[in-house]
Amino acid sequence: MLKVEGLIKDYGKVRAVNDITFTAKPGEIYGFLGHNGAGKSTTIKVSSGLLKPTQGQVSICGYDIVKEPIEAKKNLGYVPETPFLYDKLTGAEFLELIYGVYQPETTAIERQNRVKEMLEEIELVEKGQDLIGSYSQGMRRKIALCSGFIHNPKVVLLDEPTIGLDASSAKVAKDLFRKHADEGNTLLLTTHIMEIAEKLCDRIGIISQGKIIIEGTIEALKESAKGHNCESLEDLFLYFTQKDQETNGGDSE
Numbered sequence: 001m002l003k004v005e006g007l008i009k010d011y012g013k014v015r016a017v018n019d020i021t022f023t024a025k026p027g028e029i030y031g032f033l034g035h036n037g038a039g040k041s042t043t044i045k046v047s048s049g050l051l052k053p054t055q056g057q058v059s060i061c062g063y064d065i066v067k068e069p070i071e072a073k074k075n076l077g078y079v080p081e082t083p084f085l086y087d088k089l090t091g092a093e094f095l096e097l098i099y100g101v102y103q104p105e106t107t108a109i110e111r112q113n114r115v116k117e118m119l120e121e122i123e124l125v126e127k128g129q130d131l132i133g134s135y136s137q138g139m140r141r142k143i144a145l146c147s148g149f150i151h152n153p154k155v156v157l158l159d160e161p162t163i164g165l166d167a168s169s170a171k172v173a174k175d176l177f178r179k180h181a182d183e184g185n186t187l188l189l190t191t192h193i194m195e196i197a198e199k200l201c202d203r204i205g206i207i208s209q210g211k212i213i214i215e216g217t218i219e220a221l222k223e224s225a226k227g228h229n230c231e232s233l234e235d236l237f238l239y240f241t242q243k244d245q246e247t248n249g250g251d252s253e
């Protein structure tokens with residue numbers, strides 16, 4: 001379970017996140033949607049422990065990310081929008097390294113077996129022994145995704161997880177996300193691709209100018225937009241964000 005309560009994050013004078021509260025539950029894929037600069041990545045970075053909140057709390061499975069970072073991070077997987085990878089390691093070596101950091105008590109054989117399983121799941125076995133430096137953009141993305149799931153975390157934060165993936169790789173990734181959620185884990189993901197959010201997410205939170213302006217299932221969002229001709233998630237997204245800008249002003253695009 002991921003709980004964000006009264007979160008505020010300032011970068012100097014810029015208030016990037018302005019009092020956000022939401023919960024992503026076990027078994028759920030929570031989609032975080034918003035225009036560029038709305039505050040999605042900042043919320044994810046604070047939730048991962050990478051940035052300190054200005055105000056408010058984030059807890060991962062009940063552990064406060066600031067006060068109990070080790071316990072919180074043991075339960076956490078995080079795949080940033082621009083992941084850092086080691087070009088001089090093979091994909092398999094990189095994943096073994098990450099797995100060993102999270103599960104230091106495991107043996108080398110256990111780590112190798114888990115990595116093999118993960119590479120099979122993401123359909124990258126034949127490239128596992130190649131250097132990451134030789135990978136295409138899509139292969140790099142796949143390895144980064146594996147690094148977020150390799151230790152079977154209870155909460156996974158995914159910032160634009162399907163960027164650079166072709167249609168069949170995106171399908172493999174989406175299947176991985178769904179399977180992990182169906183096993184009782186929590187996923188929070190951001191995406192600008194409305195079709196992905198529509199098909200994959202159990203609940204949606206729309207963020208505008210650092211605030212969540214509406215959240216719920218797509219059915220619930222449609223109910224709130226009744227009479228405004230919103231048939232798809234794209235229609236709903238445009239309706240709610242435009243309404244927010246008309247009501248509250250601002251220049252987020």
Ligand SMILES: Nc1ncnc2c1ncn2[C@@H]1O[C@H](COP(=O)(O)OP(=O)(O)OP(=O)(O)O)[C@@H](O)[C@H]1O
Pocket residue numbers: 011014015016034035036037038039040041042043
């Ligand atoms: N390191 C930083 N220093 C100063 N301002 C920042 C920094 N990172 C983000 N911001 C500002 O915070 C606000 C929210 O940015 P954020 O990256 O969280 O948005 P986002 O919703 O993830 O956008 P995108 O969809 O473009 O990735 C923006 O106004 C951005 O310019």
